[in-house]
Amino acid sequence: MSRDVSQTEGLYGDLNDEELMERLGYRDLTAFRALYGRYGNLVYSTVYRVLRDAHLAEDMVQEVFLRLWRKPESYTPSRGRFATWLTSVSRNRAVDEVRSRNRRYRYEAASPEEQKREFAGPEADDPAMTAELADQRRLILAALANLPEDQRKTIELAYFGGYTQQEIAEILDQPLGTVKTRIRLGMQKLRAALTPELRLERG
C-alpha cells in the first residue's frame, strides 16, 4: 500500500488537469493528490484573500477540494479551463461564506500596506504552478495594473470583498452611479485586455 509519493507525482505530473479530473471520476487518490499539489496554494490564496482568516480559509480549502473529490462531475471542460474554474468556484464559495457570516473584513481597518496590495505583485508566484498558468497570471496582473486606480479598487471591493455596489458607494463615499460606471468601464477594459486569454477559456 505504501507509495513513493515523488514517483507517483512524477507519473501524474505529465497529465493535464482535465486528465487528472477524469481519473478522479475513477476515485484515483493519486490524481487527487496531484491536483491538490498543483492548486492547493492557489485555492488557499484565493479564499484567504476573501476571508482574511487562516482558519476559515483552511476549512474552505478542505471543503472545495473534498467537493472536487466527491463530485468530480461538477467540472466539465465546457466550463472553461480547470484552473480558472476552480479558483473562480473557490472565490464564489468564499464570498458566500463571508456574506452569510456577515464577517466582512472592514475596508477601513485594512492597513495602508494591505490596501495598496489588493492584487498580487508580479514577483509573487507559486513554484507548483504550471508555466502556462503563471503566464496567464502575469497577463491578468498587468491588465489590472493598467486600470485606473479607482476602477481597480472598486472591482476589487466587489470581487474579493463581497460588497455590493451600494455598499461600495457607502464605503468609498461616492455616488452609486459613479461606482456602477467604474465597475462597467473597468470590467470592459479588462475584457479587452484579456481577449486572447478569454478565447482559451472557451470550452
Add this chain to the structure above:
Amino acid sequence: MDCSEIRELLDAYAISATSRAEADSVERHVADCVRCWEELSKAQRTAALLALSVPMEEAPPAIGARLMAEARRDLAGIHTERRAPLLQRLRFGWSTAAAGLGAASVAALAFAGFLQAQVNDLRDENQVLQSEISAATVSLAQQNQALASASETQASLIRLAGETTSVEMTTSPQAEEEVSVAYTWSTDHRSGVVTCQDLADPPEGKVYQVWFSAGGSRYPAASFTPEDGSCLIAVDVPDGWREPTGVGISLEDPEAVANHPQDGWLAYAYLGSGY
C-alpha cells in the same frame, strides 16, 4: 427590464456586486434572451480570471494531509462495503464455525485480516491518523496472538478477510423457501467459504456435501451439517487442482463414496469460466 438595462448590470452581476433584486432581474432576463446570456458569459469569464490575481500564500501543510486522510476514508468506506457481506455472514455463521474450530477465534482471525487491511489503508496518512493507527495496531497485535495458533483450515478464513467476491447460490425447488446459501472466495480463487442460513437439518443418515465443478467433473470439497440452520464452511481448492467454475451443495450419504451428487443439486452457483 429591457436588454439595454440588463446589459448595464451584467459586469456588476459577474462580480456579484448587484443587489438581490438586480440579480433576480438579470437571471430572469438571460433565461429567455440568448444575446444577453452570451454577453453575461463573456463578463463571467473575465471575472473568473480575476481570481488568479491574488497574492500567493502557502497553504498550511496540514490541509493536504487532512484532505488525503478524508479521501482515503471515503475509499475505505467503499472497501468496507465490499467486505461487509462476508463479515455479516461470519456474524451469523461463526457460532457453528465448522466442527473443531473455536468460534471466537474464527471471528477473531477474520477480523484480524480485516484490521490488517485497515492498517494498510491508514498507514499512508501518518500525520493525521497516527493515533488511529496505533489503536488499530494494538488490536491487531491481540488478534495476531489468536492467529498464531491457527490451523491450516483456519488460514483459509484469514485469506478471505481481504478482498473477496460473493455469490448467492440458486437453491432448488425442493429446498425450503427461505434458505440462503452463498459462496465467498478470495481473489486468487484458491480458498472460499460456504455460508448458509435457514438450512434445514439433513434427513437421517445424510450430510450436506459441498462440491466444486471444474472442467465437466465434480470434486467433493467438504461435508457438514448446519447448526440452527447456519453454517460457515471453509473450503480450499487443493494445489494442482483446476480452479472451479461452479460450486454446489447436495445431500449425500457420508458412508458412500461418490464422485458426483447423487440426487442433484440443492443449491448451485456458477462462478464463471474466466479463471
